[in-house]
Amino acid sequence: MRLTLKVWRQARGSKAGKFVSYPMDNANADMSMLECLDVLNEDLITRGEDPIAFEHDCREGICGSCGFMINGIAHGPQRATTVCQLTMRHFKDGEELTLEPWRAKAFPLIKDLVVDRRAFDRIIESGGYISVSTGSAPDGNAIPVAKEAADRAMDSAACISCGACVAACPNAAAALFTGAKITHLGILPQGKPEQDLRALRMVTQMNVEGFGGCTNIGECTGVCPKEIPLEVIAAMNRDYLRASWHARDNAVTSITPFTEWSTGSKLKVDPHP
Amino acid sequence: MELNGRIPTGPIEQVWDKARFDMKLVNPANKRRHHILVVGSGLAGASAAATLGELGYNVKCFCFQDSPRRAHSIAAQGGINAAKNYQNDGDSIYRLFYDTVKGGDFRAREANVYRLAEISVKIIDQCVAQGVPFAREYGGMLTNRSFGGAQVSRTFYARGQTGQQLLLGAYQALERQVQAGTVTMFARTEMLDLIVVDGKARGIVTRNLVTGEINVHLADCVVLATGGYGNVFYLSTNAKGSNVTACWRAHKRGALFANPCFTQIHPTCIPVSGEYQSKLTLMSESLRNDGRIWVPKQKGDHRPPNEIPESDRDYFLERRYPSFGNLVPRDVASRNAKMVCDEGRGVGSSGLGVYLDFSDAIRRLGRKAIEERYGNLFDMYQRITDEDPYVVPMRIYPAIHYTMGGLWVDYYLMSNLPGLFVAGEANFSDHGANRLGASALMQGLSDGYFIIPYTIGDYLANNKPIPVTESHPAVREAVESVQQITNKLLSIQGTRTVDSFHRELGKIVWDYCGMSRNAAGLEHAIGKIRELREEYWTNVRVLGSAEDFNQSLEKAGRVADFFELAELMCIDARERNESCGGHFREEYQTPDGEAQRDDQNYSYVAAWEYCGPGKAPELVKEPLEFNYVHPSQRSYK
Numbered sequence: 001m002r003l004t005l006k007v008w009r010q011a012r013g014s015k016a017g018k019f020v021s022y023p024m025d026n027a028n029a030d031m032s033m034l035e036c037l038d039v040l041n042e043d044l045i046t047r048g049e050d051p052i053a054f055e056h057d058c059r060e061g062i063c064g065s066c067g068f069m070i071n072g073i074a075h076g077p078q079r080a081t082t083v084c085q086l087t088m089r090h091f092k093d094g095e096e097l098t099l100e101p102w103r104a105k106a107f108p109l110i111k112d113l114v115v116d117r118r119a120f121d122r123i124i125e126s127g128g129y130i131s132v133s134t135g136s137a138p139d140g141n142a143i144p145v146a147k148e149a150a151d152r153a154m155d156s157a158a159c160i161s162c163g164a165c166v167a168a169c170p171n172a173a174a175a176l177f178t179g180a181k182i183t184h185l186g187i188l189p190q191g192k193p194e195q196d197l198r199a200l201r202m203v204t205q206m207n208v209e210g211f212g213g214c215t216n217i218g219e220c221t222g223v224c225p226k227e228i229p230l231e232v233i234a235a236m237n238r239d240y241l242r243a244s245w246h247a248r249d250n251a252v253t254s255i256t257p258f259t260e261w262s263t264g265s266k267l268k269v270d271p272h273p
Numbered sequence: 274m275e276l277n278g279r280i281p282t283g284p285i286e287q288v289w290d291k292a293r294f295d296m297k298l299v300n301p302a303n304k305r306r307h308h309i310l311v312v313g314s315g316l317a318g319a320s321a322a323a324t325l326g327e328l329g330y331n332v333k334c335f336c337f338q339d340s341p342r343r344a345h346s347i348a349a350q351g352g353i354n355a356a357k358n359y360q361n362d363g364d365s366i367y368r369l370f371y372d373t374v375k376g377g378d379f380r381a382r383e384a385n386v387y388r389l390a391e392i393s394v395k396i397i398d399q400c401v402a403q404g405v406p407f408a409r410e411y412g413g414m415l416t417n418r419s420f421g422g423a424q425v426s427r428t429f430y431a432r433g434q435t436g437q438q439l440l441l442g443a444y445q446a447l448e449r450q451v452q453a454g455t456v457t458m459f460a461r462t463e464m465l466d467l468i469v470v471d472g473k474a475r476g477i478v479t480r481n482l483v484t485g486e487i488n489v490h491l492a493d494c495v496v497l498a499t500g501g502y503g504n505v506f507y508l509s510t511n512a513k514g515s516n517v518t519a520c521w522r523a524h525k526r527g528a529l530f531a532n533p534c535f536t537q538i539h540p541t542c543i544p545v546s547g548e549y550q551s552k553l554t555l556m557s558e559s560l561r562n563d564g565r566i567w568v569p570k571q572k573g574d575h576r577p578p579n580e581i582p583e584s585d586r587d588y589f590l591e592r593r594y595p596s597f598g599n600l601v602p603r604d605v606a607s608r609n610a611k612m613v614c615d616e617g618r619g620v621g622s623s624g625l626g627v628y629l630d631f632s633d634a635i636r637r638l639g640r641k642a643i644e645e646r647y648g649n650l651f652d653m654y655q656r657i658t659d660e661d662p663y664v665v666p667m668r669i670y671p672a673i674h675y676t677m678g679g680l681w682v683d684y685y686l687m688s689n690l691p692g693l694f695v696a697g698e699a700n701f702s703d704h705g706a707n708r709l710g711a712s713a714l715m716q717g718l719s720d721g722y723f724i725i726p727y728t729i730g731d732y733l734a735n736n737k738p739i740p741v742t743e744s745h746p747a748v749r750e751a752v753e754s755v756q757q758i759t760n761k762l763l764s765i766q767g768t769r770t771v772d773s774f775h776r777e778l779g780k781i782v783w784d785y786c787g788m789s790r791n792a793a794g795l796e797h798a799i800g801k802i803r804e805l806r807e808e809y810w811t812n813v814r815v816l817g818s819a820e821d822f823n824q825s826l827e828k829a830g831r832v833a834d835f836f837e838l839a840e841l842m843c844i845d846a847r848e849r850n851e852s853c854g855g856h857f858r859e860e861y862q863t864p865d866g867e868a869q870r871d872d873q874n875y876s877y878v879a880a881w882e883y884c885g886p887g888k889a890p891e892l893v894k895e896p897l898e899f900n901y902v903h904p905s906q907r908s909y910k
Binding site for chain 2: 141144262
């Protein structure tokens with residue numbers, strides 16, 4: 001199978017980037033999109049050219065590492081599928097595919113198709129948990145959870161934090177991601193005590209990270225590989241509104257976003273002594 | 274060298290309680306003065322880092338991924354075992370202990386396994402409290418499913434994403450501690466060496482994968498929770514980034530590596546489709562609850578599966594193992610699949626596959642019930658193969674999945690290097706020669722939530738660390754050694770890519786040290802591995818620089834370590850003249866083709882000491898004693 005991959009190349013965030021076209025004649029319908037990039041990278045290395053950087057790890061659609069735009073669609077044309085599981089049989093022989101990184105202010109570019117998604121970690125850090133220290137839990141069956149609640153919680157908890165929702169949103173909003181965690185924990189009886197504070201903190205953090213505001217367009221759920229339902233955003237808004245009243249006496253602080261990777265260690269070792 | 278497992282004496286039901294009571298405690302006010310490094314953020318690492326943070330220690334946690342939530346524990350599908358006996362089907366701590374020792378083919382320590390079974394019940398409680406959405410009955414109670422190697426239903430699950438949900442629970446607990454300021458997280462940071470001062474583990478050297486900076490982190494002790502080494506086979510169900518580097522470099526600094534040849538081949542993976550293939554995809558073992566495994570009775574029967582009548586099908590597991598049937602342990606299921614394929618009865622274009630058929634279950638329970646149980650797995654299968662498993666039986670074939678071997682640890686999960694603790698798949702401890710399904714999640718969380726936090730306290734209370742600074746010769750030496758390897762890899766500028774070497778290495782290990790092994794093959798493999806490694810160090814091509822985001826360079830260092838590990842695996846497999854669990858030596862089998870153990874001579878843990886480059890490793894034996902579960906020929910018939 002022949003393909004042309006038109007790939008965004010950018011050595012680092014501070015440098016300018018551009019599209020470079022790579023014709024391939026050794027693609028194969030059973031390959032995944034990432035295997036296609038592997039094959040191209042093997043050729044590039046052999047030719048002495050810098051291979052394309054892309055994020056990946058489990059390659060079975062669950063770790064959330066991979067993801068880029070294919071012809072303008074986050075994770076490409078197949079519904080509920082990450083690029084690691086997207087096989088080339090969904091494309092036509094001779095087709096040109098444009099591969100671009102997630103583009104959002106809150107996801108600064110690192111290299112080529114790789115972006116920095118630590119903003120998501122900070123949203124969880126701000127309150128996306130139930131405060132229960134190890135050892136303090138009652139028996140598992142001491143807290144009955146209605147099957148329907150457990151199932152709904154699981155639907156939201158399935159989020160893999162890939163960032164497709166942000167990339168697909170014209171506003172680069174993180175409402176689906178944030179709403180998914182707020183919904184997952186808010187539905188369960190274990191999560192009720194912190195429901196208000198959690199909503200206030202997570203929404204505040206989402207805003208300071210530089211994600212845009214949600215205007216209910218719904219592109220996010222359309223590209224979500226785990227099909228997180230749009231209703232999690234409604235649940236988040238409801239929780240936030242209620243919490244703004246119930247928990248109004250709580251001062252909500254946020255974590256200052258950072259984009260630096262260098263740990264600034266005093267130990268500077270010259271790599272080429 | 275003498276190995277002391279520090280296994281407490283006394284009745285097995287009481288030893289963990291007693292050990293905990295005998296441990297010294299660290300004054301709560303002093304905990305924040307103790308610095309602990311946790312390398313890896315999977316189930317074991319994240320749960321250990323979070324719990325140590327909750328206790329008040331000063332923790333740094335490292336992962337090579339962009340976020341701690343991506344560790345490969347996330348991909349575990351089927352479930353987690355716990356001896357809750359909620360199903361009232363006769364389960365107990367003792368039964369889980371018994372099943373695990375037997376399932377491991379009597380090559381694990383009894384005391385460790387008993388503790389694991391004991392802690393299993395607390396893990397479920399903890400995870401439920403964190404908000405892990407386990408499957409429920411309509412009455413709101415937790416539900417269970419069965420898994421291989423057990424006749425009770427003790428596996429808790431969250432659809433086909435149990436590992437994901439448990440890891441997110443641990444990750445969220447970890448993020449809570451990051452916010453509290455007790456844990457500092459270092460993502461995109463790879464450990465490249467262990468710093469040993471006066472025989473004690475005191476720090477690590479890391480490379481920042483974005484900037485290339487080499488950093489030193491010093492502490493009072495180090496926890497490695499860096500997972501298994503299945504990627505030595507190149508094609509495995511592990512994530513692409515999973516590697517042995519942290520453990521291997523600790524091994525080269527003196528930590529013993531135990532039972533490296535104990536690797537697990539998982540019976541239900543999607544068969545290989547082509548040369549370009551980068552990884553194998555697992556289909557959860559839970560599928561064997563309702564799927565029936567078969568091949569055609571006749572060699573060369575190429576009819577489509579739905580046209581082969583019942584009378585021409587061989588349900589070989591049900592036939593050979595009537596009492597466990599399709600639910601035999603993984604090693605047995607894998608070996609039998611290989612056997613029928615070797616006989617020429619395999620299915621699919623490569624002939625390396627067997628059918629996993631759900632038509633009976635769909636007829637009996639209805640499509641909806643099957644969808645509810647396995648929907649996401651069926652979708653995944655269809656996405657990859659373009660075949661609909663509701664209509665056509667799945668094709669599956671064994672693939673490397675888990676490694677029981679790992680760094681040697683004592684009962685307190687400390688390696689022979691004081692101050693170096695090893696948790697989760699990275700250690701060798703609890704699964705013997707074969708791990709039962711749904712036990713890896715249990716072990717990772719048991720180590721991280723409930724064992725390491727106690728045992729580290731005991732270590733710190735007993736050992737007052739001497740101050741070490743970055744100018745210490747051991748630190749400088751470790752940093753220089755890391756730089757040397759990096760510079761060497763970049764300077765070779767040969768003609769072959771890292772992946773091409775890795776693929777070739779993987780094929781050697783799979784062919785000669787995979788599902789079955791023999792002495793001559795292992796000898797041959799050792800020679801081939803050495804040859805290929807020599808070529809690697811003269812002909813590999815790594816482009817780019819050390820001061821950048823350079824994925825080829827990351828891989829190159831990891832593959833270099835896989836070469837050395839591969840050789841040790843073969844040496845260990847050659848040394849062990851018996852078959853047990855996942856280690857099947859063709860020379861040692863019963864008349865009906867089952868693994869034949871030799872308890873007289875091989876009832877020990879084989880721990881290997883690194884003796885320097887080019888030197889043969891030294892074998893140190895830790896004898897195993899069985900006072901409760903008496904070794905017998907494992908039978909699932």
